[in-house]
Amino acid sequence: MAEALEDGPRGPKPKRTFSRRNIILYGTLIVIALYYLLPLYVMVVTSLKGMPEIRLGNVFAPPLEVTFQPWVKAWAEACTGLNCDGLSRGFWNSVRILIPSVVISIVIASINSYALANWKFKGSEIFFTILIFGAFIPYQVMIYPIVIILRELGLYTKLGGLVMVHTIFGMPILTLLFRNYFTSVPEELFKAARVDGAGFWGIYFRIMLPMSLPIFVVAIILQVTGIWNDFLFGVIYTKPDNYPMTVQLNNIVNSVQGIKEYNVNMAATILTGLVPLVIYFVSGKLFVRGIAAGAVKG
Amino acid sequence: MATSQRPVQLFRNMSAKIAAIPMVLTALVIFVGCTIWTIVHSFTKSKLLPSTKWVGFDQYERLFSQNRWLISIENIAIYGICSLIFSLVIGFLLAAMLDQKIRFEDTFRTIFLYPFALSFIVTGLVWQWVLNPEFGIQSIVRGLGWESFVFDPLYDADLVIYGVLIAGLWQGTGLIMCLMLAGLRGIDEDIWKAARVDGIPTWKTYLLIVIPMMRPVFITTLVIIAAGIVKVYDLVVAQTNGGPGIASEVPAKYVYDYMFQNQNLGQGFAASTVMLVTVLIILIPWAYLEFGGKKQHG
Numbered sequence: 001m002a003e004a005l006e007d008g009p010r011g012p013k014p015k016r017t018f019s020r021r022n023i024i025l026y027g028t029l030i031v032i033a034l035y036y037l038l039p040l041y042v043m044v045v046t047s048l049k050g051m052p053e054i055r056l057g058n059v060f061a062p063p064l065e066v067t068f069q070p071w072v073k074a075w076a077e078a079c080t081g082l083n084c085d086g087l088s089r090g091f092w093n094s095v096r097i098l099i100p101s102v103v104i105s106i107v108i109a110s111i112n113s114y115a116l117a118n119w120k121f122k123g124s125e126i127f128f129t130i131l132i133f134g135a136f137i138p139y140q141v142m143i144y145p146i147v148i149i150l151r152e153l154g155l156y157t158k159l160g161g162l163v164m165v166h167t168i169f170g171m172p173i174l175t176l177l178f179r180n181y182f183t184s185v186p187e188e189l190f191k192a193a194r195v196d197g198a199g200f201w202g203i204y205f206r207i208m209l210p211m212s213l214p215i216f217v218v219a220i221i222l223q224v225t226g227i228w229n230d231f232l233f234g235v236i237y238t239k240p241d242n243y244p245m246t247v248q249l250n251n252i253v254n255s256v257q258g259i260k261e262y263n264v265n266m267a268a269t270i271l272t273g274l275v276p277l278v279i280y281f282v283s284g285k286l287f288v289r290g291i292a293a294g295a296v297k298g
Numbered sequence: 299m300a301t302s303q304r305p306v307q308l309f310r311n312m313s314a315k316i317a318a319i320p321m322v323l324t325a326l327v328i329f330v331g332c333t334i335w336t337i338v339h340s341f342t343k344s345k346l347l348p349s350t351k352w353v354g355f356d357q358y359e360r361l362f363s364q365n366r367w368l369i370s371i372e373n374i375a376i377y378g379i380c381s382l383i384f385s386l387v388i389g390f391l392l393a394a395m396l397d398q399k400i401r402f403e404d405t406f407r408t409i410f411l412y413p414f415a416l417s418f419i420v421t422g423l424v425w426q427w428v429l430n431p432e433f434g435i436q437s438i439v440r441g442l443g444w445e446s447f448v449f450d451p452l453y454d455a456d457l458v459i460y461g462v463l464i465a466g467l468w469q470g471t472g473l474i475m476c477l478m479l480a481g482l483r484g485i486d487e488d489i490w491k492a493a494r495v496d497g498i499p500t501w502k503t504y505l506l507i508v509i510p511m512m513r514p515v516f517i518t519t520l521v522i523i524a525a526g527i528v529k530v531y532d533l534v535v536a537q538t539n540g541g542p543g544i545a546s547e548v549p550a551k552y553v554y555d556y557m558f559q560n561q562n563l564g565q566g567f568a569a570s571t572v573m574l575v576t577v578l579i580i581l582i583p584w585a586y587l588e589f590g591g592k593k594q595h596g
Binding site: 136139253254 | 310311313314315317318320321322324325326327328329330331332333335336337348392395396398400404406407408409410411412413415416417418419420423424425426427428430433434437438441468472476521525528529531532535536539549550553554557558563566567569570571573574577581585
């Protein structure tokens with residue numbers, strides 16, 4: 001690998017395509033890429049085989065006979081406990097959790113960041129600092145008191161409670177994201193609007209919101225993947241009927257009773273990973289921006 | 299501005315203050331309030347319900363006499379150290395390779411990063427399947443003729459945490475690569491030119507010039523990885539559920555199990571407080587380095 005780096009990395013593109021350096025560099029990259037793609041390949045291949053074929057072969061062999069039966073079973077028939085209506089239940093639960101959580105967390109965080117960026121008041125920076133440091137506190141420290149709070153509010157095991165939890169724990173990263181963006185909006189624009197008589201909400205809806213659509217997209221990507229992939233909050237703050245897809249998937253695959261149907265398990269796993277994967281492949285660079293936004297500045 | 303009367307302090311900038319209420323509540327009630335609540339109750343005799351009967355450090359003494367907790371700590375230490383080293387090394391090497399003005403950079407980046415879009419549950423289940431000794435890697439190598447080949451990390455108590463590590467690295471190194479790549483791109487082109495004029499070999503330029511220049515990126519990345527490690531939970535639940543036996547238990551799982559299944563809240567509180575202290579030990583020096591100097595400017 002050291003050899004691959006030996007030539008000037010920032011120099012002009014080498015003339016010969018098949019120089020020794022290039023072969024080593026691309027060779028290494030392709031091998032690593034194959035390693036990263038392998039699990040995805042194994043998932044897809046396994047989910048398309050019948051159980052007899054799985055028992056005979058290995059996980060890497062392509063299916064001899066393609067069947068979509070495992071997919072149907074994973075979606076509509078797989079059992080968790082007493083419910084045998086497959087992952088579809090978890091899917092719709094996740095959708096029901098996802099939509100209000102994403103909308104509410106982004107609305108609250110964006111307005112809050114706007115206040116922090118453009119309408120500073122005494123103490124606002126202190127709360128912001130607490131918020132950012134709070135992002136590093138292990139969730140385990142806060143989960144039980146939150147159970148008590150939600151119980152007092154009558155929201156424990158209810159959808160509303162989980163939405164609240166996602167809003168709370170999404171707040172640090174979203175606030176950071178929006179605040180950094182709003183701060184970069186030229187102050188003259190803000191002042192001109194004030195001179196023209198626009199108030200807090202007027203400026204937000206007429207100037208800030210239309211100007212910051214890209215950052216809203218980044219925030220949506222961030223929240224959709226984060227909330228869809230959540231397991232801990234789902235398992236703590238909902239009851240079995242409302243379990244999100246990740247929790248149900250884990251219950252289906254790791255259930256102790258019955259024969260293990262590996263093809264159904266893998267189909268279920270793909271189905272659960274599909275939503276964030278689609279978002280990832282569609283959004284491309286915006287996804288990278290989303291995850292790097294908090295990280296680099298943080 | 300006209301000579302209108304100054305409004306009462308509290309009501310100045312009222313809309314902004316209202317907009318900031320969710321943040322203030324989150325910061326004070328959840329991040330500060332709940333954390334303190336848990337720390338205080340870790341010194342009590344809480345069992346099925348939180349109690350206020352003070353018992354000093356009893357819970358901690360019991361915690362550190364539990365074999366399961368000691369194994370959890372050992373596991374997270376091994377996982378943490380390996381994960382830190384490998385994430386940084388692999389992440390940096392991948393970033394350096396992608397920074398060689400290669401073709402298909404976007405394709406490679408997309409492949410290395412896609413696992414990051416998947417949840418830990420999906421990651422854990424896929425790797426549980428790939429590492430399955432009956433059908434996975436072990437069976438393939440045996441099929442090639444090496445009958446005595448053994449590779450079943452998930453069923454070997456001594457190796458299981460490394461099995462989890464493989465999955466964790468697969469999921470997380472893409473993110474580190476992206477952060478490192480951003481750092482590499484931030485380095486002035488002239489540095490490379492100067493190094494080349496001086497005839498310094500590329501690997502030496504990386505080691506002695508570029509990496510020291512990327513110190514802030516490394517530190518931020520380190521903090522992000524470290525904060526994530528302490529929270530490791532879903533991955534273990536999905537991949538091994540702590541098994542075989544208690545060989546792959548982690549602190550976050552200990553907290554969850556004691557709080558919500560074994561009905562021994564005190565142990566959960568004490569364990570989560572230890573997790574918090576660990577994070578603080580990592581975080582405080584970093585915060586001091588990062589923000590300590592800037593504090594004077596307010």
